[in-house]
Every structure is written in structure tokens, then in C-alpha cells.
Amino acid sequence: MSRNQAPRDQGVFAISVAADMVSMEIQNLRVYERRGLVLPDRTPGGSRLYSQDDIGHLHRIRELLADGLNPAGVGQVLVPGAAGAGLEERLADR
Structure with a gap:
């Protein structure tokens, strides 16, 4: 990592930039946060900041949705401790 580069887990992208980067609507990012699928950093004023991670x-969420999972199913695949923990590895083996 160069001196001018933020760590991969540090929030640096505003929600509009993040939405453009992943070709999603801003509202979808807010929904995924409410469901606990992504947890962006927050500025002191409350604005979301998304990291490279x-x-x-x-x-990955977009890929799983494209594969036919609904947001609840995505949560079971991605959220640690969810009922479907480990399911992502089984899906990858398909």
C-alpha cells in the first residue's frame, strides 16, 4: 500500500460513488445496510463511507442476486452465524 492509498477496510467512497462503482441504485445500498449485508463507515455527520472491501x-451481493437469491437468501449466505453459514462455499462448488 502506498502512502496515498487508504487501507482496504477504510471507508472513502460516498454512497453515490459506491453505487456507481457496483452499478446499483443508492436505495439498494441502504436496504443492504439495513439488512446487515454491508456495514459502511460513517462520518461524524452520519454520511456513509464505503471501503474497497x-x-x-x-x-458479491449483486452476483448472488443475479444467481436468483433474494436478499434474505443473500443474508444467509454472507452473514456470519446466519442459518446458511458456509452456504457460499457450497454454492461456489456448483
């Missing part, structure tokens, strides 16, 4: 996670 968050962007990767949102890409």
Missing part, C-alpha cells in the same frame, strides 16, 4: 462485498 465494501465494494467487493457489494459486487
Whole structure:
């Protein structure tokens, strides 16, 4: 990592930029946050800041939705401790 680069887990992208990066609507990102699928950092004023890791996670969410899972199913695949924990590995083996 260069001196000018933020760590992958540090929020740096505003919600509009993050939505553009993953080709999603801003409202979808808010829904995924409410469901606990992504947890962006917040500024002191409450604005969301998405990290490179968050962007990767949102890409994975989009892939799972494209594969036919609904948001609840995505949560079971991605959220640690969910009923479907470990399901992502089984899906990857398909």
C-alpha cells in the first residue's frame, strides 16, 4: 500500500460513488445496510463511507442476486452465524 492509498477496510467512497462503482441504485445500498449485508463507515455527520472491501462485498451481493437469491437468501449466505453459514462455499462448488 502506498502512502496515498487508504487501507482496504477504510471507508472513502460516498454512497453515490459506491453505487456507481457496483452499478446499483443508492436505495439498494441502504436496504443492504439495513439488512446487515454491508456495514459502511460513517462520518461524524452520519454520511456513509464505503471501503474497497465494501465494494467487493457489494459486487458479491449483486452476483448472488443475479444467481436468483433474494436478499434474505443473500443474508444467509454472507452473514456470519446466519442459518446458511458456509452456504457460499457450497454454492461456489456448483
